[in-house]
Amino acid sequence: MRPPILNPLFAAVDSIKGIGPKLMKPLDRLNIATLRDLIFHLPNDYRMRHHLTELDEAYVGQYVVLDLLVTSVRESAGRGPTRILAQDDLGNVMALVFFGRNGGWARRQLPANEKRRVSGRLDRYGDMLQIVHPDHISPVNEVVNAVEPIYPLADGLTAKKLHFSITEAMADVPELPEWIEPGLHAREQWPAWRDALHLVHQDRHDVARSRLAYDEIFAGQLAFALLRKSNRRQQTRPRPGDKRLTDALELPYSLTGAQQRSISEIAGDMASETPMLRLLQGDVGSGKTVVAVMAMLQAIESSGQAVLLAPTEILARQHFDGISEMLRGLPVEVEVLTGRDKGKAREAKLMGIADGSIQLIIGTHAVFQDAVIYHDLALAVIDEQHRFGVNQRLLLVKKGKAPPHMLTMTATPIPRTLTLSQFGEMDVSRLDEKPPGRQPIETLVLSENRLDELADGLARHMDGGGQAYWVCPLVNDSEQVDAVAVETRFAMLQARFGDKVGLVHGQMPAERKDAEMERFVAGETQILCATTVIEVGVNVPNATLMIIESAERYGLAQLHQLRGRVGRGSDKSRCLLLRGDNLSETGRERLALMRSSQDGFHLAEEDLRLRGAGELLGTRQSGDVGYRLATPEQVHTLIGTAHDDARLLTETDPELVSERGEAARIALYLFERDYGVRLLRGG
Ligand code: ADP
Ligand code: MG
Numbered sequence: 001m002r003p004p005i006l007n008p009l010f011a012a013v014d015s016i017k018g019i020g021p022k023l024m025k026p027l028d029r030l031n032i033a034t035l036r037d038l039i040f041h042l043p044n045d046y047r048m049r050h051h052l053t054e055l056d057e058a059y060v061g062q063y064v065v066l067d068l069l070v071t072s073v074r075e076s077a078g079r080g081p082t083r084i085l086a087q088d089d090l091g092n093v094m095a096l097v098f099f100g101r102n103g104g105w106a107r108r109q110l111p112a113n114e115k116r117r118v119s120g121r122l123d124r125y126g127d128m129l130q131i132v133h134p135d136h137i138s139p140v141n142e143v144v145n146a147v148e149p150i151y152p153l154a155d156g157l158t159a160k161k162l163h164f165s166i167t168e169a170m171a172d173v174p175e176l177p178e179w180i181e182p183g184l185h186a187r188e189q190w191p192a193w194r195d196a197l198h199l200v201h202q203d204r205h206d207v208a209r210s211r212l213a214y215d216e217i218f219a220g221q222l223a224f225a226l227l228r229k230s231n232r233r234q235q236t237r238p239r240p241g242d243k244r245l246t247d248a249l250e251l252p253y254s255l256t257g258a259q260q261r262s263i264s265e266i267a268g269d270m271a272s273e274t275p276m277l278r279l280l281q282g283d284v285g286s287g288k289t290v291v292a293v294m295a296m297l298q299a300i301e302s303s304g305q306a307v308l309l310a311p312t313e314i315l316a317r318q319h320f321d322g323i324s325e326m327l328r329g330l331p332v333e334v335e336v337l338t339g340r341d342k343g344k345a346r347e348a349k350l351m352g353i354a355d356g357s358i359q360l361i362i363g364t365h366a367v368f369q370d371a372v373i374y375h376d377l378a379l380a381v382i383d384e385q386h387r388f389g390v391n392q393r394l395l396l397v398k399k400g401k402a403p404p405h406m407l408t409m410t411a412t413p414i415p416r417t418l419t420l421s422q423f424g425e426m427d428v429s430r431l432d433e434k435p436p437g438r439q440p441i442e443t444l445v446l447s448e449n450r451l452d453e454l455a456d457g458l459a460r461h462m463d464g465g466g467q468a469y470w471v472c473p474l475v476n477d478s479e480q481v482d483a484v485a486v487e488t489r490f491a492m493l494q495a496r497f498g499d500k501v502g503l504v505h506g507q508m509p510a511e512r513k514d515a516e517m518e519r520f521v522a523g524e525t526q527i528l529c530a531t532t533v534i535e536v537g538v539n540v541p542n543a544t545l546m547i548i549e550s551a552e553r554y555g556l557a558q559l560h561q562l563r564g565r566v567g568r569g570s571d572k573s574r575c576l577l578l579r580g581d582n583l584s585e586t587g588r589e590r591l592a593l594m595r596s597s598q599d600g601f602h603l604a605e606e607d608l609r610l611r612g613a614g615e616l617l618g619t620r621q622s623g624d625v626g627y628r629l630a631t632p633e634q635v636h637t638l639i640g641t642a643h644d645d646a647r648l649l650t651e652t653d654p655e656l657v658s659e660r661g662e663a664a665r666i667a668l669y670l671f672e673r674d675y676g677v678r679l680l681r682g683g
């Protein structure tokens with residue numbers, strides 16, 4: 001249960017004075033639903049207002065506070081602005097300018113021959129300084145804050161309103177007990193939690209901000225440490241295997257060193273009484289499937305069942321086909337189970353899973369529905385981990401008589417620091433070596449102005465029977481707007497290539513998306529016009545051409561993922577990166593890196609260097625590891641300390657019952673990492 005001290009923070013945001021139904025929409029767009037969300041909405045900049053006594057000291061662009069004597073009101077003819085002249089103590093004259101209906105109001109606020117304190121941004125019109133629409137006008141004795149926090153806004157929510165609401169909300173914020181380790185707290189000279197919040201809402205204060213970031217990172221690491229610990233406490237059946245199946249498996253290639261290392265790490269984990277909790281990280285094409293197959297065979301040798309969970313229907317079926325082929329001749333019963341199975345056929349499969357005659361199950365979410373009862377689930381493999389959250393994984397744990405061993409796989413190569421921040425509860429194996437003989441994907445950068453030539457080239461590619469992906473530009477963060485862009489491009493391609501063009505984007509219903517993908521897999525369509533939904537996609541060896549529009553707008557990691565869709569067959573593959581005219585320095589560097597390297601881990605490190613980790617951090621399901629307060633740089637610098645501190649705390653106080661442990665529980669709830677607490681006795 002949530003500690004009562006936090007209750008005021010989780011009150012709905014409309015309980016704050018002045019926030020009514022009209023503001024709910026813009027607040028929602030800013031992800032603000034509770035009072036906590038509101039106070040965690042931190043300024044992204046601060047504006048300094050300079051208190052000046054003489055206009056001579058001022059310059060254009062400066063935010064100033066001035067005490068001025070109003071001298072005259074000048075109304076220009078017609079619809080022009082109202083200009084009110086005022087002067088400083090030395091008689092320097094400037095203008096205060098108001099457009100439209102503000103003129104009348106301004107004349108009342110600024111009567112002639114009176115002094116007023118005015119603030120705003122200085123600019124120049126002709127040879128006179130002026131402020132257009134001052135943001136503050138008051139009697140001269142009223143205090144104007146020298147610093148104004150600038151918040152990210154949404155349509156329908158003014159800066160003034162937001163600032164006011166945050167100030168109101170801060171009044172209800174309780175002081176919380178300290179969860180940071182005292183030595184660290186002192187060394188960093190961090191303020192207390194509530195003070196830190198106050199400080200960052202007032203002024204630029206890096207130390208306070210770093211404390212707030214640390215809290216969030218620490219809560220994440222603590223939740224992971226608890227997950228890990230609770231996993232360690234569990235007992236399961238060791239599944240050492242007897243090599244009967246793994247030795248009999250005939251592969252048309254020899255395993256790479258990285259594959260052998262990963263296989264033996266996994267084999268060791270599975271032979272233990274502690275359930276395995278391991279992440280297998282390997283670039284597209286690094287050969288994760290065979291590693292998973294070896295683990296699954298080991299589970300079956302130890303008389304257990306294995307399940308392989310794929311993120312989509314198509315991927316599940318492709319895995320089923322590939323793995324059935326690989327295991328041909330071995331005495332292993334393999335089945336596929338997805339949402340598409342219905343009626344009698346489904347019943348038969350469920351029966352086989354329940355009586356143990358089906359030993360290896362490949363499927364989608366359908367494999368952990370209530371109706372699916374396993375005879376003896378020994379190992380669960382999750383492909384493309386980031387589509388599954390921690391909560392879903394915990395569901396899967398309950399499917400075994402004893403907790404199953406868990407292997408999660410991801411094709412997103414991420415830098416080590418980020419592995420910690422996203423998968424901190426797991427042990428990690430890395431496939432950092434590609435199978436030999438891979439043809440590099442020829443990567444070219446072209447100007448977007450050459451679309452016509454490109455279409456000609458595409459026509460030749462298709463005449464030869466080839467297939468291609470065409471990825472459309474990310475217009476902005478809105479899926480809807482992207483859909484429009486992709487449909488426009490689709491129409492253009494269709495005009496030229498007719499029904500040889502398919503279309504997928506995130507706004508389509510799942511079934512239509514699947515159907516379109518399948519048409520492409522089957523070769524019915526030759527061009528697949530798409531948004532990045534194809535990122536975690538399918539294997540179409542015949543697709544040897546990847547075209548990415550406005551490539552400079554994507555992060556390196558994402559470009560690399562997209563490029564990984566081609567280069568899967570024996571034919572030479574190409575990736576064409578189309579760039580717009582206004583290429584930034586970073587954009588240029590990014591595209592150059594894409595040309596020069598095909599190493600996902602290297603590109604991921606470079607991506608982190610070039611753009612920060614925002615995109616990489618977004619790869620795991622939201623609600624799990626999204627950071628609200630911590631910036632990528634802060635994650636980078638603080639995660640090591642947070643990780644060690646969290647581990648230490650769970651060693652010394654595994655149930656979080658000491659004074660600091662109790663405080664740490666509060667932090668877990670504050671950042672909604674409370675699945676960690678729920679694993680504790682009395683949690
Ligand atoms: P991932 O899932 O990591 O993207 P896959 O497991 O699908 O990669 O493997 C990609 C391709 O590489 C498959 O065609 C597979 O047969 C092949 N492959 C895997 N391991 C090796 C190896 N050691 N040597 C040669 N080819 C391999
Ligand atoms: Mg794979």
